[in-house]
Amino acid sequence: MARDPRFDGRFFVAISTTGIFCRPICPSPLAKESHVQYFALAAQALNAGYRPCLRCRPESAPDSWAWRGTQTTVARAQHLIEQGALVTQSLPQLAERLGVSDRYLRMLFQQQIGMSPKQYSLYHQLMFAKSLLHNSALSVTQIGLASGFHSTRRFNDAFKKQLHLSPSQVRREAPDRLTDNQVLLHYRGQLNWRYTLDFLAKRAVDGLEKVTEHSYARYCQIEQASAWFEVTPLKPGTLVMQFRVTYAHHLPILIRLVRQRFDLDCDTDVIEAHLNQVAPGLVQHTGLRIPGAGSLWEAGVRAILGQQVTVKSAVTQLNRLVAELSHERERQFPTPQQVIDSDLSCLKMPTSRRETLKRLAEWVVTHGESEPSAWIAIKGIGPWTVHYAQLRGAGDPNCYLEGDLLVKKRSQQFPSLNRQSVAPWGSYATFHLWSLS
Known part of the structure; x- marks a missing residue:
């Protein structure tokens, strides 16, 4: 549903x-x-x-029978294409990144998706362009560039050929009250913006994030280039995102990051109806979503710094880490390599925890941001840390933090509440329990 x-x-x-x-x-x-x-x-x-x-x-479908055996290759290719890989490089270069030949990659796409990688990229670009035509005041030229087309003529030709309409015919008129660096973000169900802002404000990093009474803003990096966004509610079902990107084709990546950060692709009405049925009285604050942490790496760092300490103490250590390893003017979250290269003496915490942070950084550099469940092999990382990373880093909808002290305490009010009964919405049950203060 x-x-x-x-x-x-x-x-x-x-x-x-x-x-x-x-x-x-x-x-x-x-x-x-x-x-x-x-x-x-x-x-x-x-x-x-x-x-x-x-x-x-x-x-x-991902992980379906047609994907067995070559699932990882195709999934990685899709992810890279959606990140703009075929906008900035050729198909042979993409195939080389994946460790296969471009001929084999074309065969996999034809077998599993029914089209070539270039067709998949083109359709993805056109659908994103159509979304911007409806949800922004960007000019047709700006939208073409943001969608990965190198010229307005090529954009118009591709749009007419595939959608049988011109970009101008689709637009008709731009949304009211938007400037050319704003985009509308739509969502289903309810969004408790006050709770979201309060949650993020308590965990915000100075200079990296800014939370006001009505908005959330943050610096981030896309392919080693700087980006910035600020999100404000416009009306029920719609947020406005103001943005700055270094390169136009980074805009779709930024939008995807922001949608994940505020969990805009879920339907809270369906989720809360299930939770109310399982545990009447649990949903005291409607519209709770999963506030993302930006990346698995960032969620992992936040989880390690938060082991067995209060949120305030964890954020104090996080501010020290970011201040030490980032520029004062435009801060960015430290990379795994920066953590490896630092002695982390700025962190006033047990040596064992600093070493755990180093081990996680080395793991991410070696293995990439792989499934957090594999982190359990790292000394110093237990189930709570893994589950927190899955919850806020991967946006896992079914991560019930039954080992969390606050969840343990407050779930006693609801005898029917357990990992099985709240599935597949365990993450939302966790946030509703956290909100019962």
Whole structure:
């Protein structure tokens, strides 16, 4: 019912009245529950006599049967393409980054997605451009550049060829009251902006983040280039993001980061209806979402500095770390390499915890921001640290922090509350328990 993209590929929905099975993100009208059957694998739905939906194409779902064996390569390629890889480099260069030939990469895309990598990139660029035409006051030229087109003529030609309309016909008129460095961000359900700002304000880093009565602003880096954004509510269902980026094609990456940071792709109405059914009285503050930490690395650092101390103490140490390893004028969150190169003497904490931070930095440099569950092998990192990183760094919707002291204490009010009963919305149950003060 939530059509949450985080569950895409984890299960499939089959409708007995139509004989069709779909991905959980399918835009088709929802069927009655009595007509629905669930399958963990698309192959199981096929074996049961269902045929794949032509709208959502289950064969292209992440982790589906068509992806087995080459899942990692295709997923990484998609991620890089959505980050603008084919805007700034050639297909052979992208394939080299993935450790495969460009011919093999084209074959994988054709088999699993039904199009070439360049087609996938083009469609992604056009859909982003269409979104900006509806949700910003940027000029057509600016939108073309932000979408990765190197000329307005090529942008117009591609738009007309694929969408059978010109960008001007799609726009008609720009949204009212927007400047050319603002974009509208839409969301479903409710958003408790006051709670979100209070949560982020208590954990804000001086010079890196700024929280006012109505807005949140932050510096960040995209491909080693500086970026900045400020988000303010406009009306129910809509936020306004003001931005600065070094390169125009970084805008889609920034929008994706901000949407993840404020968890704008979930539907809180569906989530809270489930939690209210499981534990009546748990949802005392509607519209709670997962305030992201920017990246898995940042969430991991915050979790380690917060081990067995108060939020205030953890933020004090975080401010010292950022001040020591960042520029005064435009601060950025320290990179893993900067942490490795520092003696971390600025941190007034046990030596063992500083060493844990170093070990995490070395792991990330070696393995990248891999699945946090693998961090459990690092000395000094336990389940709470891993779960916190999954919660705020990866935006995992089902991370119930049952080992957290506050969650343990407040869950006693709700005997029916446990990891199984709150699934698949364990992360939101965690935040609702934290909010009961």
